Amino acid sequence: MTFATELFEALHASGWDGQGITRDTYGVGESAALDIIESAAGTHGLETERDAAANLVVTLPGSEPALPFLACGSHLDSVPQGGNFDGAAGVIAGLTAVVRMRAEGIVPRRTIRVYGLRGEESAAFGRSYIGSSALFGVLPAADLNLRHAVSGDTLRDRMRSVGADVDRIERGEVLLPPASVAAWLELHIEQGPVLVAREIPVAVVTGIRGNVRHRTVECIGEAGHSGAVPRSLRHDTVFAVAELLTLLDHAWQSFLTSGSDLVVTAGVLGTEPAEHAIARIPGRMHFSFEARSESQVTLDRYYALFLAGCRRIEAERGVRFVPGPPLHTAPAVMDPNWVDRLRDVVRRLDLSDQPMASGAGHDAAVFANSGVPSAMIFIRNEHGSHNPLEAMDMSDFNKGAEVLRMALIEGCA
Amino acid sequence: MTFATELFEALHASGWDGQGITRDTYGVGESAALDIIESAAGTHGLETERDAAANLVVTLPGSEPALPFLACGSHLDSVPQGGNFDGAAGVIAGLTAVVRMRAEGIVPRRTIRVYGLRGEESAAFGRSYIGSSALFGVLPAADLNLRHAVSGDTLRDRMRSVGADVDRIERGEVLLPPASVAAWLELHIEQGPVLVAREIPVAVVTGIRGNVRHRTVECIGEAGHSGAVPRSLRHDTVFAVAELLTLLDHAWQSFLTSGSDLVVTAGVLGTEPAEHAIARIPGRMHFSFEARSESQVTLDRYYALFLAGCRRIEAERGVRFVPGPPLHTAPAVMDPNWVDRLRDVVRRLDLSDQPMASGAGHDAAVFANSGVPSAMIFIRNEHGSHNPLEAMDMSDFNKGAEVLRMALIEGCA
Numbered sequence: 080m081t082f083a084t085e086l087f088e089a090l091h092a093s094g095w096d097g098q099g100i101t102r103d104t105y106g107v108g109e110s111a112a113l114d115i116i117e118s119a120a121g122t123h124g125l126e127t128e129r130d131a132a133a134n135l136v137v138t139l140p141g142s143e144p145a146l147p148f149l150a151c152g153s154h155l156d157s158v159p160q161g162g163n164f165d166g167a168a169g170v171i172a173g174l175t176a177v178v179r180m181r182a183e184g185i186v187p188r189r190t191i192r193v194y195g196l197r198g199e200e201s202a203a204f205g206r207s208y209i210g211s212s213a214l215f216g217v218l219p220a221a222d223l224n225l226r227h228a229v230s231g232d233t234l235r236d237r238m239r240s241v242g243a244d245v246d247r248i249e250r251g252e253v254l255l256p257p258a259s260v261a262a263w264l265e266l267h268i269e270q271g272p273v274l275v276a277r278e279i280p281v282a283v284v285t286g287i288r289g290n291v292r293h294r295t296v297e298c299i300g301e302a303g304h305s306g307a308v309p310r311s312l313r314h315d316t317v318f319a320v321a322e323l324l325t326l327l328d329h330a331w332q333s334f335l336t337s338g339s340d341l342v343v344t345a346g347v348l349g350t351e352p353a354e355h356a357i358a359r360i361p362g363r364m365h366f367s368f369e370a371r372s373e374s375q376v377t378l379d380r381y382y383a384l385f386l387a388g389c390r391r392i393e394a395e396r397g398v399r400f401v402p403g404p405p406l407h408t409a410p411a412v413m414d415p416n417w418v419d420r421l422r423d424v425v426r427r428l429d430l431s432d433q434p435m436a437s438g439a440g441h442d443a444a445v446f447a448n449s450g451v452p453s454a455m456i457f458i459r460n461e462h463g464s465h466n467p468l469e470a471m472d473m474s475d476f477n478k479g480a481e482v483l484r485m486a487l488i489e490g491c492a
Numbered sequence: 493m494t495f496a497t498e499l500f501e502a503l504h505a506s507g508w509d510g511q512g513i514t515r516d517t518y519g520v521g522e523s524a525a526l527d528i529i530e531s532a533a534g535t536h537g538l539e540t541e542r543d544a545a546a547n548l549v550v551t552l553p554g555s556e557p558a559l560p561f562l563a564c565g566s567h568l569d570s571v572p573q574g575g576n577f578d579g580a581a582g583v584i585a586g587l588t589a590v591v592r593m594r595a596e597g598i599v600p601r602r603t604i605r606v607y608g609l610r611g612e613e614s615a616a617f618g619r620s621y622i623g624s625s626a627l628f629g630v631l632p633a634a635d636l637n638l639r640h641a642v643s644g645d646t647l648r649d650r651m652r653s654v655g656a657d658v659d660r661i662e663r664g665e666v667l668l669p670p671a672s673v674a675a676w677l678e679l680h681i682e683q684g685p686v687l688v689a690r691e692i693p694v695a696v697v698t699g700i701r702g703n704v705r706h707r708t709v710e711c712i713g714e715a716g717h718s719g720a721v722p723r724s725l726r727h728d729t730v731f732a733v734a735e736l737l738t739l740l741d742h743a744w745q746s747f748l749t750s751g752s753d754l755v756v757t758a759g760v761l762g763t764e765p766a767e768h769a770i771a772r773i774p775g776r777m778h779f780s781f782e783a784r785s786e787s788q789v790t791l792d793r794y795y796a797l798f799l800a801g802c803r804r805i806e807a808e809r810g811v812r813f814v815p816g817p818p819l820h821t822a823p824a825v826m827d828p829n830w831v832d833r834l835r836d837v838v839r840r841l842d843l844s845d846q847p848m849a850s851g852a853g854h855d856a857a858v859f860a861n862s863g864v865p866s867a868m869i870f871i872r873n874e875h876g877s878h879n880p881l882e883a884m885d886m887s888d889f890n891k892g893a894e895v896l897r898m899a900l901i902e903g904c905a
Contacts, residue, residue: 271720288719294770305757306701306784306851307684317758318741324734335723344718345730346770349762357707357759357780367770371719438719
């Protein structure tokens with residue numbers, strides 16, 4: 080059994096709750112995972128420590144320790160009843176790389192650090208990327224008062240209980256100066272079906288999608304008797320919203336055809352139960368709007384098109400669209416030099432080089448938006464993530480881990 | 493004060509419940525209305541009786557009583573907290589006509605009967621057209637066991653309590669042979685906004701729309717992470733249903749452009765609360781489908797187009813449409829000769845002749861579908877019906893009543 084397989088099995092044995100893997104954010108299960116990784120690192124003669132946000136840091140010292148260090152890893156928490164690979168794969172890949180480098184007597188020029196981050200999942204506190212955000216002083220102080228969805232503990236108490244320096248975090252201190260980090264490389268399972276569909280084991284990530292959202296947009300028209308009001312006198316919200324969505328769908332296809340990265344979703348939509356009747360013209364309905372892209376320009380253009388579509392349909396159909404406040408999350412650009420280096424390694428390993436955007440968010444976005452050159456490697460994975468059925472082949476993992484190892488060695492040179 | 497105005501005021505005084513007009517189906521309020529009309533008819537020397545379904549019948553005998561008689565009128569019940577004109581206008585118009593004929597000494601060749609029908613509204617028992625259906629033996633026996641929405645009384649008990657011959661009705665006996673009725677003429681307020689929009693007081697009805705419905709159609713696709721699944725791998729039910737509805741909307745406009753009568757409504761629609769998330773591709777949604785037309789051919793063609801649209805979108809998007817059972821209600825064709833006679837009268841009275849379909853159902857559909865040549869006159873009315881705000885001008889009513897009176901006289905000749 081390989082070192083990586085042993086670690087995955089140890090994490091599985093520790094985290095299995097009978098239904099799935101539970102490594103609770105800044106909690107017992109997450110801490111147990113950090114302990115397992117730390118113990119394995121120590122066994123192989125690597126230095127370990129916990130940083131001021133209580134993340135695990137494994138260090139392979141470089142020959143020129145004054146240089147900014149290379150960082151890699153991912154997170155060790157999971158959603159409740161999740162899978163074993165989401166997060167852990169990136170930590171194990173990084174550890175595997177430095178263990179082998181040490182075993183082979185390779186002393187890199189730059190120090191390499193492997194992070195086992197805490198608190199990436201939002202399931203516990205409704206807040207993602209806690210461990211990495213704390214490192215860069217961008218965890219809002221108010222979020223320390225968030226309460227755990229199940230236990231009701233505050234995030235502050237949970238963080239303090241595992242040794243985080245909550246006072247510094249609350250003051251927004253930069254615990255890890257971005258300039259001290261040469262790069263952040265994160266391997267992670269893909270949380271969507273793209274690599275399965277493409278039949279390729281790994282892909283270099285070109286960017287992490289940002290988004291623009293309205294949690295809800297109301298459409299207000301006029302109710303009426305479905306038999307007695309002719310088309311010309313109707314202000315039917317269902318046909319109005321259908322026209323808007325069809326317009327958005329066609330525009331989405333056009334954006335893709337012209338090479339833009341974009342996904343669009345209206346996940347929640349409906350007429351109003353209070354006025355529900357088959358024989359009533361629907362006078363009100365609501366829908367959610369979300370567009371995601373790795374390009375802010377694309378988001379801005381598409382959102383402008385959405386607003387213009389609302390205005391046109393309002394004028395034509397005598398309805399009103401009343402959107403709630405827009406929510407914006409900026410895309411995270413991956414570092415072009417690191418993307419090129421990773422793609423070069425992929426090709427030299429005779430793997431298919433088909434880079435892709437990440438639709439889900441990752442700690443890498445926090446590093447990138449804090450000014451650390453960042454890049455990611457996705458591993459093929461079936462059944463999505465955040466469920467016990469997530470399935471990553473070890474042969475795929477090994478290919479991705481090899482891409483990471485070679486990039487770390489070459490990045491230190 | 494005119495005779496008609498006096499009757500409307502008497503009905504209003506009797507039916508006002510503090511919020512609106514309530515003349516409960518086969519109940520006290522409805523009976524009081526029948527009594528008011530019967531009393532007024534008697535005062536003017538007309539014969540009155542209650543038929544075997546307990547409807548009020550006012551008779552002006554003709555000179556050739558063996559001929560099939562001419563029938564007119566409408567219903568005297570109302571929805572709870574409804575308006576004063578829905579139904580009553582047709583009874584008062586008919587009574588006004590025969591009272592004047594009698595006062596002027598006109599003895600028609602055919603006997604004329606004015607009906608004050610019971611039980612037209614479905615609010616009480618979930619069943620419409622009870623009084624007219626019972627006359628033609630088409631009230632299903634099982635419906636006698638329907639319970640009143642508020643009191644819980646059975647329809648059987650309610651009908652018996654006002655003198656209906658429930659045993660004959662339960663056996664489906666024909667209480668009024670269609671061949672004995674030369675025609676049914678019903679004046680009624682329009683329950684939609686068409687005459688207000690056209691700025692005309694009356695319109696001859698060309699037909700009563702039938703419909704085809706699915707109370708619900710499920711669309712089944714595949715849920716997924718809204719950020720991580722690209723367009724080409726999605727099976728998004730919201731965009732699928734939006735495309736279908738947009739297709740239906742465009743086809744509807746085409747049908748209208750080519751002169752067909754059609755209204756289309758999806759009154760109830762939504763994603764599934766159990767899987768609601770803004771960041772989840774909606775894997776299930778549902779909608780209701782209703783098309784109404786006065787032409788069965790139009791309904792059949794449009795419904796075929798709906799089914800074909802489902803099939804095409806299923807193939808293109810990898811979703812499935814699963815409709816519940818279709819419900820069909822046949823259109824009721826108004827008698828062309830009577831429609832022509834009414835339109836001719838309208839033009840001779842210098843009124844704008846713009847015939848229209850009825851979207852709401854009426855007792856006239858029961859007469860027509862039982863084989864009685866039938867026709868209707870709509871009166872302009874604001875604010876729809878089934879609410880206390882329904883508003884009919886007496887000057888509009890008088891024009892419509894005059895159309896009815898002239899048509900009755902000419903139809904007897």
